Amino acid sequence: MPLPVQRDVKEIEVILNQILGTRCPPVARLRLLSSGFGTAHSLNIAENLSGHKECLGCGNCVDICPFLSREPYRRQRTEQRTSMALESTVGEDCDLCHACVLVCPQVDTTIKHYIVNHRLVEVMSRLEERLGDVDEPDLDLFLEEAIS
Amino acid sequence: MDFELPEELKMIQKLARDFVTDRLRPLERDLLGRAADQSDARAALPAEKEAELTALVREMGLWGVGVPEELGGAGLDTLGACLVEEELSRTVVPFHFGDVTPFLFDGSQMQRERYLQPALSGAKRPLVALLEPGNTGDPAAVRLKARRDGDDYVLNGRKLSFSRPGDDYFALVFAATEAGLTAFLVDKDTPGFTLRGGGERRGWLAPLREPLELAFRNCREMAENVLGEAGKALELGKKWLPARRVIRAARCVGVARRLLEEATAAAQSLESFGQSVYKKANIRAALAEIAAYVRAARLMVYEAAWQADKGELIARQAALVRLYATQAVQTIADRVSHVFGGPPYLAGQPMARLCQRALADGAVELSLERQRHVVARDIIQGAGD
Numbered sequence: 232m233p234l235p236v237q238r239d240v241k242e243i244e245v246i247l248n249q250i251l252g253t254r255c256p257p258v259a260r261l262r263l264l265s266s267g268f269g270t271a272h273s274l275n276i277a278e279n280l281s282g283h284k285e286c287l288g289c290g291n292c293v294d295i296c297p298f299l300s301r302e303p304y305r306r307q308r309t310e311q312r313t314s315m316a317l318e319s320t321v322g323e324d325c326d327l328c329h330a331c332v333l334v335c336p337q338v339d340t341t342i343k344h345y346i347v348n349h350r351l352v353e354v355m356s357r358l359e360e361r362l363g364d365v366d367e368p369d370l371d372l373f374l375e376e377a378i379s
Numbered sequence: 380m381d382f383e384l385p386e387e388l389k390m391i392q393k394l395a396r397d398f399v400t401d402r403l404r405p406l407e408r409d410l411l412g413r414a415a416d417q418s419d420a421r422a423a424l425p426a427e428k429e430a431e432l433t434a435l436v437r438e439m440g441l442w443g444v445g446v447p448e449e450l451g452g453a454g455l456d457t458l459g460a461c462l463v464e465e466e467l468s469r470t471v472v473p474f475h476f477g478d479v480t481p482f483l484f485d486g487s488q489m490q491r492e493r494y495l496q497p498a499l500s501g502a503k504r505p506l507v508a509l510l511e512p513g514n515t516g517d518p519a520a521v522r523l524k525a526r527r528d529g530d531d532y533v534l535n536g537r538k539l540s541f542s543r544p545g546d547d548y549f550a551l552v553f554a555a556t557e558a559g560l561t562a563f564l565v566d567k568d569t570p571g572f573t574l575r576g577g578g579e580r581r582g583w584l585a586p587l588r589e590p591l592e593l594a595f596r597n598c599r600e601m602a603e604n605v606l607g608e609a610g611k612a613l614e615l616g617k618k619w620l621p622a623r624r625v626i627r628a629a630r631c632v633g634v635a636r637r638l639l640e641e642a643t644a645a646a647q648s649l650e651s652f653g654q655s656v657y658k659k660a661n662i663r664a665a666l667a668e669i670a671a672y673v674r675a676a677r678l679m680v681y682e683a684a685w686q687a688d689k690g691e692l693i694a695r696q697a698a699l700v701r702l703y704a705t706q707a708v709q710t711i712a713d714r715v716s717h718v719f720g721g722p723p724y725l726a727g728q729p730m731a732r733l734c735q736r737a738l739a740d741g742a743v744e745l746s747l748e749r750q751r752h753v754v755a756r757d758i759i760q761g762a763g764d
Contacts, residue, residue: 371750372620372621372623372624373509373613373620374509374510375623375624375627376480376481376482376507376509376616376620376623377507377508377509377510377540377541
């Protein structure tokens with residue numbers, strides 16, 4: 232439920248890639264990089280929560296985590312269903328599937344788009360488009376030549 | 380089916396193997412540093428030592444292994460070049476037998492004399508400048524502009540190069556022109572061309588590679604310095620580049636063989652719970668698996684090289700070989716740690732750099748993904764296995 236004006240991924244691309252490449256559930260850190268709670272979703276029962284980045288405790292990330300599905304006994308370590316609980320129960324065993332980020336209501340859509348377009352195996356069809364035809368030059372050959 | 384190497388290639392393999400064993404491997408200790416804190420470690424050999432070794436290789440007649448004979452090289456075929464590269468990768472000492480980027484093979488007669496020959500002789504170093512700051516993933520999206528001005532081009536922008544710098548050099552710059560991507564040969568002293576970085580590092584950071592930064596500010600280049608045709612830079616080296624991918628896979632095989640060698644030595648010398656570790660079943664399993672990976676990768680490399688030498692199209696084979704060899708060397712680096720019972724290296728040992736190389740080979744994960752697609756595309760199009 233982030234703000235209408237969300238984080239520009241270009242500004243955070245480097246740190247974003249570092250987080251996504253680190254073997255640990257990335258959802259909590261990406262929540263903090265997001266724009267925060269949007270006013271349209273706040274209830275009129277307390278102070279204005281706009282812009283706040285706390286974990287809502289919805290438990291989506293805990294439920295979708297494939298590692299916790301494989302090893303459910305780890306959930307017994309805590310009753311919490313927060314992103315912090317996910318980090319402490321999964322830790323370095325994270326599969327880096329990034330599903331927790333995609334289901335978190337507090338992470339900006341811009342960040343989710345970036346993950347979908349750049350980090351998921353589902354983008355393989357796009358890679359194929361980039362690969363092109365047999366007759367097209369293989370740019371990787373150039374890249375390999377330039378860095379080796 | 381004959382898996383025997385021809386006598387001539389066996390001889391070349393032995394020459395390269397002996398050279399690595401007798402000349403390069405004794406230098407490893409100097410390169411990795413003798414001080415406890417590795418403060419004297421370095422990335423490359425001293426210039427005079429390199430010159431001495433180069434002279435020896437010339438005497439052996441193996442200088443310029445990958446360069447065609449008509450261009451002044453040794454004219455070895457792909458299989459021969461693979462055998463030499465495999466042997467050279469069995470040491471952490473960075474040395475090559477006159478390896479020149481095949482982009483330069485497509486130059487005009489004048490360009491061959493002015494750039495290819497000095498590059499081959501080692502007098503000038505070519506700096507391949509394809510990547511740019513902020514754009515290291517897509518070689519086609521070049522931002523450096525070359526504007527046509529009369530008979531000349533004016534270059535403006537910045538480039539990165541991972542080539543090794545030297546006293547004398549020239550840059551091979553990929554720039555965007557109205558005609559499309561164009562390659563230029565830019566001399567060291569060309570006004571408007573400046574180079575930053577490339578100083579020698581010492582100490583434990585020595586093996587880390589930092590790109591050179593090339594800046595072009597109103598740098599005027601004559602049209603005769605366009606390599607190949609304007610707008611057709613992606614056609615450069617087309618004939619040789621797929622084979623180079625197989626040769627790079629041969630380097631992975633060399634690293635893998637050395638890892639097996641080191642792991643075997645460790646398994647024979649380490650003891651745990653009063654027993655030599657090589658007697659343990661899991662260590663034997665690790666060694667056997669490493670050997671199987673090495674063997675398979677090696678055979679794949681040789682087969683692809685053999686097909687390249689027959690003049691067949693090897694885009695798919697090259698992709699398969701690179702995919703397998705890169706993954707194999709990473710798995711081996713991981714398996715070696717099982718033999719060592721922990722991180723497989725101590726800082727300052729050859730193992731550290733070998734494992735770094737094994738990991739660096741797989742650093743281009745996106746590239747590996749595309750190798751998978753080259754193979755998958757052929758399978759889907761009915762090319763069989």
